Amino acid sequence: MKTQVCIIGGGPSGLMLSQLLHLKGIDTIVLEKHSREYVLSRIRAGVLEHGFAELMREAQCGERMDAEGEIHEGFFISHDGVLDRVDLEKYSGGSSVVVYGQTELTRDLYDARDKMNGAVIHNAEDVKPHDLTSDKPYVTYRDGDEVIRIDCDYVIGADGFHGVSRKSIPRDVLTEYEKVYPFGWLGVLSRTKPVSPELIYAKHERGFALCSLRSQVLSRYYIQVPLSDSVEDWSDDDFWAELKRRLPQEVADRMETGPSIEKSIAPLRSFVAEPMRYGNLFMAGDAAHIVPPTGARGLNSAASDIYYLYHAMVAHYKDGDDSGLENYSAKALARVWKAQRFSWWMTTLLHTFPDSIPYDQKLQQTDLEYLFSSEKALGSLAENYVGLPF
Numbered sequence: 553m554k555t556q557v558c559i560i561g562g563g564p565s566g567l568m569l570s571q572l573l574h575l576k577g578i579d580t581i582v583l584e585k586h587s588r589e590y591v592l593s594r595i596r597a598g599v600l601e602h603g604f605a606e607l608m609r610e611a612q613c614g615e616r617m618d619a620e621g622e623i624h625e626g627f628f629i630s631h632d633g634v635l636d637r638v639d640l641e642k643y644s645g646g647s648s649v650v651v652y653g654q655t656e657l658t659r660d661l662y663d664a665r666d667k668m669n670g671a672v673i674h675n676a677e678d679v680k681p682h683d684l685t686s687d688k689p690y691v692t693y694r695d696g697d698e699v700i701r702i703d704c705d706y707v708i709g710a711d712g713f714h715g716v717s718r719k720s721i722p723r724d725v726l727t728e729y730e731k732v733y734p735f736g737w738l739g740v741l742s743r744t745k746p747v748s749p750e751l752i753y754a755k756h757e758r759g760f761a762l763c764s765l766r767s768q769v770l771s772r773y774y775i776q777v778p779l780s781d782s783v784e785d786w787s788d789d790d791f792w793a794e795l796k797r798r799l800p801q802e803v804a805d806r807m808e809t810g811p812s813i814e815k816s817i818a819p820l821r822s823f824v825a826e827p828m829r830y831g832n833l834f835m836a837g838d839a840a841h842i843v844p845p846t847g848a849r850g851l852n853s854a855a856s857d858i859y860y861l862y863h864a865m866v867a868h869y870k871d872g873d874d875s876g877l878e879n880y881s882a883k884a885l886a887r888v889w890k891a892q893r894f895s896w897w898m899t900t901l902l903h904t905f906p907d908s909i910p911y912d913q914k915l916q917q918t919d920l921e922y923l924f925s926s927e928k929a930l931g932s933l934a935e936n937y938v939g940l941p942f
């Protein structure tokens with residue numbers, strides 16, 4: 553088989569790039585190790601930056617997002633029993649975010665690929681990139697006992713944190729930066745009316761909590777839990793009781809509870825791999841960087857990688873201009889690190905750290921007080937949350 557761009561990974565990064573390049577007449581093949589059902593069963597991000605939403609529309613996949621997604625112009629931070637609102641629209645100079653689940657946008661991307669007869673190969677086993685530093689790279693994968701080879705011009709590593717692409721870069725080329733947090737997030741999805749029309753990020757001495765949503769009949773909640781916890785340690789009743797303890801009484805009193813239809817624990821880490829290019833391999837999304845979900849930057853950091861790669865590939869194939877490809881890693885990393893900083897800051901501000909000393913706790917308190925006493929501080933939070941420019 554031959555294609556121009558072989559994309560490893562059928563998550564939002566890989567599918568979005570495949571769709572955008574197809575619309576410009578650039579041929580791609582997407583190799584996904586799991587089934588489509590498995591990919592769509594994962595519950596992940598919920599908040600889309602303005603830039604991600606624009607990319608979905610440019611990829612001709614934004615129709616359902618615009619119809620079913622919710623525009624949010626602010627969110628709340630609860631602390632010391634009170635709710636303080638962050639007015640995103642006011643402090644970002646008129647921008648907002650779209651609340652629309654990653655599961656749904658991934659479904660929209662798959663549907664768009666199907667409509668255009670896009671080549672997305674599921675259950676691709678043992679995917680391996682080869683000859684990445686040559687001008688004739690190729691990728692192999694197994695379909696049962698048969699090994700299939702795909703010759704291409706470029707390989708895109710959009711295969712997430714546990715993928716094969718980053719591991720294909722020699723250790724002496726790659727530099728990895730990592731910070732692991734001493735807690736995780738226990739997430740619950742429930743068919744209940746969301747407790748608040750806008751998200752509530754709760755700082756509490758018992759631990760962080762987040763009230764989010766997927767629609768007006770589907771709620772998404774999280775509580776910070778020790779790394780030693782497992783999902784089996786948490787009955788639905790225990791989860792709801794603990795979530796309520798971490799919220800202001802007026803919010804807890806109106807909380808509609810119900811059975812969990814999904815319950816999982818995600819560890820929190822900050823991670824960046826540099827460079828994001830090796831020969832004719834370009835990494836994008838979680839393959840190259842991970843953030844704690846506190847700042848809702850995970851999926852949104854992938855958006856700018858895809859935006860840069862899309863324009864670089866079009867410039868190469870249409871104009872013979874390789875400047876975008878040459879500058880990709882440095883340009884993508886500049887925005888990635890700003891998302892890393894913001895995610896670290898939001899996580900440090902709002903979580904209870906088991907080993908924190910009284911001085912740290914006073915700093916957290918002061919940071920919150922400063923935030924809500926300064927329009928410039930709120931402006932900084934808002935411009936990062938709605939998404940820094942690509």
Ligand code: FAS
Pocket residue numbers: 560561562563564565566583584585586591595596597598599654676679710711712713714715716717817818836837838839845848849850851852854
């Ligand atoms: P993905 O990991 O989504 O996709 C990579 C794809 O590559 C997967 O489908 C995988 O099966 C496939 N793959 C892996 N190895 C392969 C191989 N060897 N061969 C072929 N295919 C391979 N972000 C937020 O903003 N908010 C959140 O609340 C949030 N919660 C999260 C919870 C969890 C448990 C995780 C893991 C992530 C969460 N994220 C969240 C971040 C998440 O949304 C990612 O940023 C987003 O999925 C990035 O998309 P991709 O880069 O496409 O990577």
Ligand code: PHB
Pocket residue numbers: 596597598599751764765772845846847848849
């Ligand atoms: C979610 O709805 O899953 C969500 C929203 C905002 C975050 C993290 C997760 O910061």
